[in-house]
Amino acid sequence: MPYQERRRSITPRVVVVGLASCFGCQLQITNQEQYLTDVLGQIEVVYWQMTSSEPMPDSFDVAVIEGAVTNRESEETVRELREKASKIITIGACAVTAGIPGIAAKDYEDRPHEVYNTIPEACGELIAPRSVGSVIDVDYEVRCCPIDFYEFVQVLSAALYGSNHKLRTTTMCTECKQKENICFYAKGEICLGLVTVGGCQARCPSLGRPCNGCRGISPSANLESARQSVIKYGLSVDEFNEKLEMFNQTNTQFTGEEAAVEEAR
Amino acid sequence: MAKTAISIDHIARVEGHGNVHVVINDGVVENVEMNIVEPARLFESMVKGRSFKDCSYISSRICGICSPSHCLTDIKAVEAAFGVEVSERTKKLRELLVYGSYLQNHASHLFVFVVPDFVGYPSVFPLAESNPELFAQALELKRLGNDLCTKVGGRSIHPITAVVGGFTHEIKREEYLELAERMEAMIPFACETVDLFSSFRITEFQSANDMLAMVEENYYPVQSSPTLRLIEEDATFDTADYLNYLEEYEVAHSGALFTRSVKTKKPVFTSALSRINASWGNLSRQAKVMSAKAGLRPTEKNPMKNNLAQAIELVDALIRCSAICRDLAYMEGDSKPVDFEVKAGRGVGMTEAPRGVVFHDLEFDDAGRVVHASIITPTAQNLGALEADMRQLAGILAEENLDEEYIRMEIAKLVRAYDPCISCSVH
Numbered sequence: 001m002p003y004q005e006r007r008r009s010i011t012p013r014v015v016v017v018g019l020a021s022c023f024g025c026q027l028q029i030t031n032q033e034q035y036l037t038d039v040l041g042q043i044e045v046v047y048w049q050m051t052s053s054e055p056m057p058d059s060f061d062v063a064v065i066e067g068a069v070t071n072r073e074s075e076e077t078v079r080e081l082r083e084k085a086s087k088i089i090t091i092g093a094c095a096v097t098a099g100i101p102g103i104a105a106k107d108y109e110d111r112p113h114e115v116y117n118t119i120p121e122a123c124g125e126l127i128a129p130r131s132v133g134s135v136i137d138v139d140y141e142v143r144c145c146p147i148d149f150y151e152f153v154q155v156l157s158a159a160l161y162g163s164n165h166k167l168r169t170t171t172m173c174t175e176c177k178q179k180e181n182i183c184f185y186a187k188g189e190i191c192l193g194l195v196t197v198g199g200c201q202a203r204c205p206s207l208g209r210p211c212n213g214c215r216g217i218s219p220s221a222n223l224e225s226a227r228q229s230v231i232k233y234g235l236s237v238d239e240f241n242e243k244l245e246m247f248n249q250t251n252t253q254f255t256g257e258e259a260a261v262e263e264a265r
Numbered sequence: 266m267a268k269t270a271i272s273i274d275h276i277a278r279v280e281g282h283g284n285v286h287v288v289i290n291d292g293v294v295e296n297v298e299m300n301i302v303e304p305a306r307l308f309e310s311m312v313k314g315r316s317f318k319d320c321s322y323i324s325s326r327i328c329g330i331c332s333p334s335h336c337l338t339d340i341k342a343v344e345a346a347f348g349v350e351v352s353e354r355t356k357k358l359r360e361l362l363v364y365g366s367y368l369q370n371h372a373s374h375l376f377v378f379v380v381p382d383f384v385g386y387p388s389v390f391p392l393a394e395s396n397p398e399l400f401a402q403a404l405e406l407k408r409l410g411n412d413l414c415t416k417v418g419g420r421s422i423h424p425i426t427a428v429v430g431g432f433t434h435e436i437k438r439e440e441y442l443e444l445a446e447r448m449e450a451m452i453p454f455a456c457e458t459v460d461l462f463s464s465f466r467i468t469e470f471q472s473a474n475d476m477l478a479m480v481e482e483n484y485y486p487v488q489s490s491p492t493l494r495l496i497e498e499d500a501t502f503d504t505a506d507y508l509n510y511l512e513e514y515e516v517a518h519s520g521a522l523f524t525r526s527v528k529t530k531k532p533v534f535t536s537a538l539s540r541i542n543a544s545w546g547n548l549s550r551q552a553k554v555m556s557a558k559a560g561l562r563p564t565e566k567n568p569m570k571n572n573l574a575q576a577i578e579l580v581d582a583l584i585r586c587s588a589i590c591r592d593l594a595y596m597e598g599d600s601k602p603v604d605f606e607v608k609a610g611r612g613v614g615m616t617e618a619p620r621g622v623v624f625h626d627l628e629f630d631d632a633g634r635v636v637h638a639s640i641i642t643p644t645a646q647n648l649g650a651l652e653a654d655m656r657q658l659a660g661i662l663a664e665e666n667l668d669e670e671y672i673r674m675e676i677a678k679l680v681r682a683y684d685p686c687i688s689c690s691v692h
Contacts, residue, residue, distance in 0.1 A: 018281075018282075019304060020303075020305075022332065023281065023330065023688050024329025024422045024423060025329070026329075027422055028329075028421070031369075031407075031408075031421050033408040033411075034404075049282075068306075071304055099326075100306070100311070100323055104307050104310060104311050112305070112307060115305070115310055118515060118517075120516070120517055120519055120520050121518065122301055122302050122517070122519050122520045123304070123305050124304070126305065129306070145326065145423065146329060146423055203419070203425070204419075204425050207419040207426050208425075208426065208434045209419075209425050209426070209428070209433055212319075242315070243319070246323070
């Protein structure tokens with residue numbers, strides 16, 4: 001088989017799909033202009049609605065999904081993608097933790113009526129926002145709001161060629177200490193770095209903003225101990241919990257514990 | 266000619282999900298619908314009850330590409346409600362942030378989304394192979410926009426450093442000077458872009474819609490002025506009074522609310538073209554010369570020329586930003602967030618996003634929590650205008666007995682000329 005043809009037959013076929021989101025994570029991919037063509041040269045993008053008018057094919061290897069599931073139609077779409085693709089990568093907080101759209105999951109029923117008098121047919125059958133991972137099995141994920149391009153490339157390589165890397169469990173605090181940033185608690189401000197999974201190199205605290213938890217709660221985070229620290233610094237636990245809702249509203253680590261707290265009361 | 270139904274499902278190379286349906290019967294346009302199927306995320310409901318501190322962080326997520334504008338517009342609404350005055354330096358940085366998104370948006374829209382229409386490719390990727398020089402320069406321009414947002418806002422989308430009252434971080438003098446040099450080096454390519462877009466043949470027609478833009482005396486404003494102008498209606502008004510001039514309404518086929526003029530009930534088009542029509546006299550000299558050379562003078566009513574208007578804005582933005590960067594490198598003062606008092610009240614923020622005017626209307630209780638929020642994005646305003654223009658365009662083409670495929674292509678081109686941001690419009 002000639003080289004070009006052989007290369008084509010083994011090039012992984014990738015689709016990129018956007019659900020309820022700001023499209024920012026897809027943009028983050030296109031925003032690394034100098035490396036974009038190198039990355040795209042290793043794969044064959046067979047469907048990317050944002051950049052091309054070609055329709056979605058029937059078969060492909062990898063599906064990259066951005067966005068949260070907010071209606072039955074999207075739920076159907078991700079199930080279909082799961083059936084067709086051998087690897088699923090979710091990118092960004094919306095797809096991984098339900099992210100910002102997930103804020104609306106709390107008391108969802110009344111919310112559409114706060115925006116619309118009559119809910120337009122075009123909205124489809126609305127359901128409470130949820131992560132892609134709560135609907136189908138996901139093989140790889142890229143966290144953050146928005147994602148970091150280099151982390152995306154790392155995860156994409158892992159999906160294409162395999163990797164023995166496991167999901168990071170250390171919290172953002174570790175990276176922030178390494179950067180020698182002054183702790184926000186010392187300044188009387190709540191920061192979610194002490195429970196949020198690391199990997200962002202403390203980007204926001206290094207620029208003067210406390211962590212809002214966009215990577216999601218770390219599997220090994222000790223929420224109760226974190227709340228004790230909040231009290232120790234004379235800050236509000238309610239405010240801490242409210243901040244956590246921003247990216248963890250549908251996270252059972254957060255909601256499950258909330259329920260237990262309710263019960264204990 | 267029999268009945269023709271043109272449907273474009275999932276119109277490509279725009280931000281978000283939308284479908285177009287046009288029905289032409291015997292040369293007469295019977296129905297036109299811009300069907301917005303983007304999943305609703307209900308931002309207005311999400312920010313309700315939350316602290317003003319989280320507002321701009323959340324509403325920035327309405328849209329990645331317009332995130333600097335949403336973030337800033339929200340901050341301006343909070344500042345209007347609390348009566349916060351920011352420093353001159355902060356104002357300049359904000360202008361840079363908005364322009365960073367202009368460079369980024371206009372370069373992507375023109376080269377990635379629009380150029381394929383005029384060279385007959387389904388996407389930008391074949392262009393990368395057939396004209397690598399053009400592709401490389403276009404990417405470099407887009408990259409400059411991203412770098413500007415990153416330097417000022419902390420990353421290319423969803424700014425980190427912009428907060429109520431100022432900025433939490435600033436770059437060094439040398440970095441401002443380096444940015445200024447890169448801007449200046451890019452001006453010739455921006456001029457070539459204007460020439461390229463003025464060489465594309467477009468269907469000539471005059472839209473009947475009104476146009477809306479921010480205006481300021483002796484300046485081409487993008488975030489500095491509280492004043493707006495409806496060009497056709499000849500109405501100049503303050504942002505705080507916007508509800509007396511613009512109204513939203515629901516349609517069944519769209520998840521986004523549509524907008525029109527309260528007085529004339531005409532759809533409103535807000536865009537680069539609207540800005541140039543409203544402030545042509547205040548364009549920088551070189552941008553004005555390029556505009557005149559390309560035949561774009563006020564009042565230009567062909568919405569297809571919005572692409573050309575964006576190209577002209579690229580020239581203007583580069584000139585303006587290089588000057589602001591040089592100012593920031595040497596001017597006194599700082600951009601640290603100023604102190605302010607939280608109080609109950611309502612504030613309306615307004616900014617010229619890359620695609621046009623965006624409003625964030627926020628009401629707070631005395632603890633600084635959101636009681637009510639209303640957000641009107643440029644694309645939500647433009648959808649009504651787009652439908653009206655599609656109807657007119659389809660009518661002209663049907664009368665000329667052009668075939669279905671040609672009409673389909675022209676309609677897709679019109680949609681893309683509007684540079685709709687559908688994810689924004691539904692929010």
